Amino acid sequence: MKIVDFKIGSMYIPLKKPFKTSLRTVKNLKNVVIKIITDTGNAGYGEAAPTAVITGDSLGSIEYAIEKYIMPCIIGMDIENIEGIMLNLDRCIVKNSSAKAAVDIAVYDLFGQLYNTPLYKLLGGYRDKITTDVTVSIDTPDKMASDSIDAVKRGYKILKIKVGNGIDMDIERIKAVRSAVGNDIVLRMDANQGWNPKEAVNIIRKIEEMNIDVEFVEQPVSCRDMEGLKYVTDNVLIPILADESMFSSEDAAKIIENRAADLLNIKLMKTGGIHSALKICSIAETFGVQCMIGCMLESKLSVTAAVHLAGAKSIITKVDLDGPILPKTDPIKGGVVFDKSIISIPGTSGLGFESIDNIVWNN
Template sequence: MKIREIKIGKVSIPLKKPFKTALRQVNSAEDIVVKVIADSGEIGFGNAPPTAVITGDSQDSIIGAIRDTIGPKLIGMEVDHLEGIMTVLDTSMLHNQSAKAALDIAVYDLFGKRYGLPLYKLLGGYRSEMTTDLTISLNGPEEMVRDSLEAIAAGYTALKIKVGNDAALDIQRVQAIREAVGPDILIRLDANQGWTPKEAVRTIRRFEDRGIGIELIEQPVKAHDFHGLKYVTQQVETDIMADESAFGTYEVFQLLAMEACDLINIKLMKAGGLHNAVKIADMAATMGIRCMMGCMLESKIGITAAASLAAGKQIIVKSDLDAAVLLAEDPVVGGVSFDKDRIILPDAPGLGITDIKGWQEVR
């Protein structure tokens, strides 16, 4: 089975509610979707959401990288030559991780279809389902309480609360949510780089002193501030998770060597796809550092790929794979299914995806 053709397209999917963080506000998911087509006619699907404030990748840069630089190098390569394909992806150009991830996911989808196995089994097969949290966007305390109660009513037992734009107000927000949802719901906070190291320590200690019960704090400081992240990790009792800091394999190696965090958040769009995400998970496992599988605002293609890795690896013990649930529509035929907070992997080969409704080709 050889790669014969690569097609690039777009899907635009409105969100149920605006998605707000300390870095941005988004009203729709604008996903780049690639089809890697084999000489057998089989299609591998991959996606890349443009998330410029985090990855630096825009729609145009993703399309250009795939169409003009990376994609042509893959034409004619054997799908069986997986390591060779991934070497080409990594060395074809610097950065452009989202474009690389889209092609990586599609090739892995083809590889699974080539051998008739679901991707999560090819990646380890440790479990066939998992639970995800649900993200609560950054708003006023009253609106965030209302959104949290709606999430609990919908069957979620873990909430990821966006904070980071005002430390004093963040305390009010989280206190109000905890009082509303009760003591048994897991609360995770994501500051999206919004605090300074000392501000983070002061704020987290206030959460601890009040007994609010925070499971973990995600990326409290700027992505480049590894020493600041380590300072926060050492100064508080609450677990600290690296997200934007844990961009790729090299950054994760540095974080692990420095003992700068308690957990690593793996995202395919940061890592450049599944092949590098596997390396990150294996490095973390070697060091005994647990991982969360995260996502960007993307379609169910990327969510299925990320869930396949989370299902495959024992060290990935938490999931933040709610992006597809936040979308008002689902254009993806096949892939993972959702039952309240449960994500169930498909048994069909590869990603188990057969079509993308509303896909519009770009050239």
């Protein structure tokens, strides 16, 4: 099964409501899709989410990197040579992690098809069901409390609360949500780099003093401030999750070596795909550091790949893959199955896609 051709396109889907964090507000999903075609007629699909404020990747840069740098380096290669393909993918251009992720996902889709096996079984086969949280966008305390109640009514028992915009307001936000949903719902906080180290320690300690149960706080400080991240981790009791600070296996090793965070967040758009994410899982497993699998604003296409990774690896103990429930429509036929907070992996080969509607192909 050799790679002989590819197509690049884009999907545009309005969201049910604006997605708000301390970094940005988004109203539409606008992502790049790639279709890799083999000499056997098989097709593998991948997706890239342009998240310029985190990865630096834009819609145009992703498309250009795939067309001009990545695909020319792997055309003609045999899918069973997964290591060789990934070496070429990694070396053909630096950074551009989202573009690499799209191609990586499509190749792994074909790898599963080659052996007529669901991908998660080839990667480890640990489980075929996982439970995701759901994100509550940053807003006024009352609005966030209302949105949290709505999420619980829809069957979600784990909520990720976006904060990082105003110290006093952030405390009021988490207080309002906890009061609204009661003590049986798991709360996670995500500051998206919104605080400096002393602010983070001050806020988290106040939350601890108020006995508000929070499972962890995600990326409290700037992604570039490793010392600040460690300062927060060392000075609070609530576990700290590194997200924007970790793109690669080298970043994971550095965070673990310096004990700068308690947990690691793996996102395929940051790692450059499954191949690099597997390295992070191995490092984390070696040192007993649990991981979360997360996503950007992605459709079910690339989230399916993340689910297969989570299904494969026991070190991934936390899941934040609510991206596909945010758009108004789902153009993906096949892939994983969402039933409220439960995501199931069917027994189809590869990533299990049947078709993708409403894609505008460039070539």
